[in-house]
Amino acid sequence: MVDAIQRKALRIALRALNCTPGALLEEEAGVLPLYLHRKQQSLNFWARAKSRHGSNPVNKLVGTGTFIKGKILKR
Known part of the structure; x- marks a missing residue:
């Protein structure tokens, strides 16, 4: 559940689409899984x-x- 919250926050912060993979969001933001x-x-x-x-x-x-x-x- 916490992973989903982090991915949602990264999508908002990076203005990414909902279909963007979570690993790509983490890499782009420079955060660890x-x-x-x-x-x-x-x-x-x-x-x-x-x-x-x-x-x-x-x-x-x-x-x-x-x-x-x-x-x-x-x-």
Whole structure:
């Protein structure tokens, strides 16, 4: 559903026709597809949490990275 909203917003912003493919709209606007953006945000979160050494309570959840890797591999 969020993908459809993004495509609709890009069509309006770029003044494109309804038949224009979503991938072409994303390329023209210079934005990442939402699934790649979510993956990037997850990896950034994991890297930030791991860089805090033991001081971040999220490290207990993240551990060796299997928490985030499991989320990414489900796609």
